[in-house]
Amino acid sequence: MNKPVLASELIELFLDPQVGLGFTESKWSHVITVLRHEKLLARFGFIAKEAGVLRGYPECIQRHYLSAMALAERHRKQVFSEVQELQKICTAKAKTWLLLKGAAYTITNSKAGLGRVYNDIDVLVDKIHLAQTEQYMQLSGWLPQAQSSYDETYYRAWTHEIPPLVHGHRGTVVDLHHNIVPPVSGRAPDMSALYQHIEMTAEAVPTLSKPALALHSAIHLFFNEECQYGFRDITDIVLLFEEFNEAQWSTFIALATETDFIIEAELAVHFAHKLFQVQPPKTILERFKSEPSAIQKFRYWLFAAAVLPKHPFLVQSFTDTKLWCIMLRGHYLKMPIKTLCYHLIMKTYRGCVESIAGKHFFTPQDVATQRVQPHPNGPIEKDY
Amino acid sequence: MKTFDLLLPPFNFRISTDIPLVIENLQVIYQQQLFAANTLPFIDYHLSVVFTNGLRKWVKPQARFFCDQHEPFKPLNESQAFAMLEWGMNWAIASYEMRHVIIHSGVLAKHNQAVLFPAPPGSGKSTMTAHLAFNGWQLFSDEMALIKPGTNIVTPFARPICLKNQSITLARKWFPEASFSSIAKDTHKGDVIHIAPPVSESTLFTDAPISAIVFPTYSAGSDIDIVALDQAQAMHHLADNAFNFSVLGNEGFATLCHVVEQAQCLQIHYSDVNDVQAFLEQDILAHE
Numbered sequence: 001m002n003k004p005v006l007a008s009e010l011i012e013l014f015l016d017p018q019v020g021l022g023f024t025e026s027k028w029s030h031v032i033t034v035l036r037h038e039k040l041l042a043r044f045g046f047i048a049k050e051a052g053v054l055r056g057y058p059e060c061i062q063r064h065y066l067s068a069m070a071l072a073e074r075h076r077k078q079v080f081s082e083v084q085e086l087q088k089i090c091t092a093k094a095k096t097w098l099l100l101k102g103a104a105y106t107i108t109n110s111k112a113g114l115g116r117v118y119n120d121i122d123v124l125v126d127k128i129h130l131a132q133t134e135q136y137m138q139l140s141g142w143l144p145q146a147q148s149s150y151d152e153t154y155y156r157a158w159t160h161e162i163p164p165l166v167h168g169h170r171g172t173v174v175d176l177h178h179n180i181v182p183p184v185s186g187r188a189p190d191m192s193a194l195y196q197h198i199e200m201t202a203e204a205v206p207t208l209s210k211p212a213l214a215l216h217s218a219i220h221l222f223f224n225e226e227c228q229y230g231f232r233d234i235t236d237i238v239l240l241f242e243e244f245n246e247a248q249w250s251t252f253i254a255l256a257t258e259t260d261f262i263i264e265a266e267l268a269v270h271f272a273h274k275l276f277q278v279q280p281p282k283t284i285l286e287r288f289k290s291e292p293s294a295i296q297k298f299r300y301w302l303f304a305a306a307v308l309p310k311h312p313f314l315v316q317s318f319t320d321t322k323l324w325c326i327m328l329r330g331h332y333l334k335m336p337i338k339t340l341c342y343h344l345i346m347k348t349y350r351g352c353v354e355s356i357a358g359k360h361f362f363t364p365q366d367v368a369t370q371r372v373q374p375h376p377n378g379p380i381e382k383d384y
Numbered sequence: 385m386k387t388f389d390l391l392l393p394p395f396n397f398r399i400s401t402d403i404p405l406v407i408e409n410l411q412v413i414y415q416q417q418l419f420a421a422n423t424l425p426f427i428d429y430h431l432s433v434v435f436t437n438g439l440r441k442w443v444k445p446q447a448r449f450f451c452d453q454h455e456p457f458k459p460l461n462e463s464q465a466f467a468m469l470e471w472g473m474n475w476a477i478a479s480y481e482m483r484h485v486i487i488h489s490g491v492l493a494k495h496n497q498a499v500l501f502p503a504p505p506g507s508g509k510s511t512m513t514a515h516l517a518f519n520g521w522q523l524f525s526d527e528m529a530l531i532k533p534g535t536n537i538v539t540p541f542a543r544p545i546c547l548k549n550q551s552i553t554l555a556r557k558w559f560p561e562a563s564f565s566s567i568a569k570d571t572h573k574g575d576v577i578h579i580a581p582p583v584s585e586s587t588l589f590t591d592a593p594i595s596a597i598v599f600p601t602y603s604a605g606s607d608i609d610i611v612a613l614d615q616a617q618a619m620h621h622l623a624d625n626a627f628n629f630s631v632l633g634n635e636g637f638a639t640l641c642h643v644v645e646q647a648q649c650l651q652i653h654y655s656d657v658n659d660v661q662a663f664l665e666q667d668i669l670a671h672e
Contacts, residue, residue, distance in 0.1 A: 025426035029398075033430055033452050036480075060426050067482035074631045311453065357439045 004030040007231075007308045007316070011275055014235060017048035021056055028057075032064045034311040038231045041065065042072035042115030072115045079106045082121060082172050085140070087205055093136045094129040097206065098198055100177065100216060104207035108199075111239040112213075120164060120173035126191065127178040134162060134176060141168045150346055158184040158339065180216055181223060185334045189259035197255065211252035214240040218268035219261050225330025227306035227323070234307040237268050238276045246281050253284060263299070270300060271307050302326060385434075387421035390414060393588045394530070394539055395481075396424045397473065400432040401465075403447055409466040409565045413544050413580045429476045433469045435462070451476045460571070467568035467576050470544065474527055477541070478627045484530035484539065485639045486627040491524035491538055492516045497595040497669050498538045500529050500647075502625040505573065508602030508657075511554070514545045514579060515657040518559045523581040524592070528627070533635050536594045536646045540587065544578035552577045596648045596668050597622065602655065608663065609653040618649035 005027060012019045013031070023031065035041040045065030048054040054062060083103065090097035099107055102118035125133045138144070142165035147155075155163045160179035166172070179188045197212035208216060214237055221233045244252070256265035266287070272278035273285070292300070305322035331340050386407055390397040398421065401407060410418055429451060436446045436459055447465035449457055449472040456475055460468050478486060489502035490513040503509040510526055517523040524540040531538050544565065547555050552567065552575060565578040597618055613621075622640050623629050629636045648668060654660050 026422075029425075029427040029430075033427075037453055058426070060428070063483045064428070064480075067480055070482040070631055071480075074633070 003314045017051045017053045037311045041068035045069045046115045075117045093133040094125040096126040099207045112236045120175045122175045124177045211248045218264040222264040222267045225327045230306040231309045238272045241278045389419040389424040391417045395428040398427045403465045464568040487529040488625045489529040491529045492521040493592045494521045498592040500597045517581045522587045536643045549574045599651045608659040611651045613649040615644045618644045
């Protein structure tokens with residue numbers, strides 16, 4: 001069957017927004033829908049604007065781009081003001097703290113922050129001061145959400161973060177981390193290696209340096225069970241790579257080697273190079289010159305599903321199977337086999353009941369329609 | 385599964401559904417605005433309303449609403465499926481459309497002059513909207529005013545009028561010739577029905593400047609009472625009813641200021657919609 005839009009067309013549009021000038025309106029309907037689903041509408045809009053072609057698109061297309069860009073711009077401003085508050089709390093309570101992922105891209109004004117919207121602000125705090133920081137966060141209005149006791153144990157015993165904290169008035173969500181991967185995996189790096197790569201913004205907000213941000217993004221994408229927004233994540237990595245100088249490329253590889261995430265780093269370079277034509281320095285590319293091993297080839301084949309868009313309009317062959325393998329692999333990397341079995345049994349139980357009895361078997365119906373209309377002036381649609 | 389294209393200027397929707405009740409209501413309510421799938425060249429939003437899967441398909445069937453792959457609401461009883469689609473369309477526009485300043489408000493026009501009726505539920509806004517729409521006024525919207533940024537121009541987004549509880553019997557008596565949807569029972573608003581407004585092709589696409597903003601309050605048995613609001617009060621009320629005011633920032637603020645400065649702002653207590661209509665037509669709207 002003909003797909004209404006191809007992943008390759010979206011990548012071309014990302015690399016050269018001029019391509020969109022040749023799209024039919026029917027093609028655009030699908031492109032806009034897919035980009036919204038992949039959380040990339042605003043980013044593609046900003047790229048088209050910078051290239052000076054946004055105004056050349058049909059008006060109905062511009063409208064969707066400009067709307068998404070307005071939402072992203074509001075989001076960006078909100079992050080700046082949230083970070084000001086977090087800065088006060090974390091500076092007071094933690095010896096070392098820093099921003100990760102989306103919030104770090106935004107706050108450093110890097111290209112990866114372009115049109116980037118996210119549900120939660122990721123903060124890393126040194127483990128010794130985690131409990132104090134969490135307590136002070138709660139006093140400042142960020143409250144834990146009701147969790148099932150299973151989820152609470154899951155977070156506290158096995159993962160690298162505590163359950164999300166949600167601000168009582170503003171609805172903003174903060175994830176407090178103490179490492180970048182779950183310690184239960186046995187792969188959690190000594191954080192002091194990453195603390196060597198902290199940079200300060202002009203407002204004295206600490207974040208990881210660009211090479212460390214890129215490595216963290218690669219780890220998040222390829223050492224994980226879930227890659228729902230993998231296409232957006234690979235564009236994050238591409239935009240970070242594009243701002244690298246030669247020294248930062250070396251740092252990126254050195255840090256990956258030091259923390260033992262070289263496989264993830266290589267996957268990131270592979271896809272950025274093959275799909276998005278990123279040109280790393282020769283010394284880096286030479287690592288790939290030799291014929292890839294069978295296991296490497298398998299990884300490239302498998303992880304193509306992780307980094308390509310997952311919307312039903314353009315789903316590729318084997319995508320579901322590949323994503324299932326990635327999920328299993330991610331869980332396997334994350335947890336010892338005993339813990340994994342226990343976790344999967346617990347998670348599968350509800351899934352099974354729902355697939356037999358209907359997705360909303362457990363869902364109470366009474367509160368259903370409270371969400372029918374967004375509250376005027378309320379927090380902007382939270383589920384980005 | 386059936387798929388339709390729905391022309392609802394200024395937006396085009398593609399709607400997929402496997403629920404017969406939804407198909408029937410779409411045909412009754414939208415008539416000439418409903419087309420076979422792939423008729424309209426550009427689709428703004430892909431929506432679907434479908435039965436829940438699994439056992440729930442047979443035991444007390446429920447309907448689920450999706451905007452593309454995203455499910456913003458919990459499922460509702462099958463009988464509420466069409467109302468859910470209507471609310472879903474509102475949700476999609478209120479969540480994603482930032483190229484208009486959007487006010488939660490009824491909007492009607494006569495002689496190309498628009499009047500906004502921003503009001504909370506229970507103020508009789510929808511009954512008033514229905515009355516005017518069937519008595520020579522042009523319906524722009526029962527739910528949301530789409531204002532072009534930087535202007536006082538409102539764009540029509542004509543949708544069926546949503547009436548609740550006692551208003552349903554009243555409406556059937558008042559407008560016997562109108563097309564009614566089936567009743568969605570026991571929703572969060574009580575029993576709900578949608579009525580197709582009289583629309584013509586020319587009025588679907590014609591913008592109008594806002595000449596008045598009326599905040600209505602229904603109080604049974606009272607005489608009509610009209611109070612002029614100053615611009616600051618009107619601005620405050622409008623901002624309270626704006627969906628995307630905080631997202632649009634300066635642009636939204638400047639637009640609402642402009643709207644308030646160009647319009648007469650009134651609070652009206654009434655018991656008879658005919659009094660309000662007569663007042664607006666004689667004292668507020670400029671005659672041709």
